[in-house]
Amino acid sequence: MKVKSRHRELLRSLLRVREALLGQFSDLMREAGLTAQQLRILASLDSEGEMEQRLLSQTCVIPGPSMVIILRGMIKQDLVYKRDFDGDQRRTLVGLTENGRALMKTVNPKMDEVYAAVGKQIPLKKLHEATVLMDEIYEHIKG
Template sequence: MPTPRPSLTLTLLQAREAAMAFFRPSLNEHGLTEQQWRVIRILRQHGEMESYQLAEQACILKPSMTGVLARLERDGIVRRWKPPHDQRRMLVGLTEQGQQCFVAMSEDMERNYQRIQAQFGEEKMQQLLDLLHELKRIEP
């Protein structure tokens, strides 16, 4: 019986968990979940967008995204609205409080990135990011 090849998907998940161990304490300190932080970060980076696009970018299933957005809206971090010219669409954007939340978190998050890079190395970090971006572009 042949030896199974190493699992790419399992290794990626394990690497994600190793990386998140650096960031979870900061998220917990600010009372945010990983999903909420991804939404905040993406909206800060890209500006307002349709909820389905946000779900795709954040790798959050659409039904789960509904709950994430409801909680962020309740907490004053995001606002959702339907554009007057197309009531079928739902747009999402950061509020001023959401912008402030991102700024408050940024210093901690940057410190965590620096800690990872100090152990992993700047060149290897860039190489890893390049390889992962390349992997994302592969067609199934």
């Protein structure tokens, strides 16, 4: 029984941290009219540039079928575009439209403010250590 309890506690702790961090961005997302998933997509495309849809899914930790639905809405909002990969119609590239870039110009400074506020609450060294540990756990699980 204790093993199951520890596993549940780990999951509970991870979810609490996730929700607490997302909560820090709620005002920003509400003002921008974005969901957490849309913000992750826009931020990834803004920092990395145009990328293959499959890679974007992995980067943003959004399952492929959900990504298709989210991108459909973001295309209608003129925030992102999709195009076929050079000569391979099975692969799709996704990038920011001018409207998407303009939105990120207003969102990025606000995101920086949120990260700075979190950094004041939690020492950056601790955040870095937690990130490294979570990446290690992920690599062990996913192999």
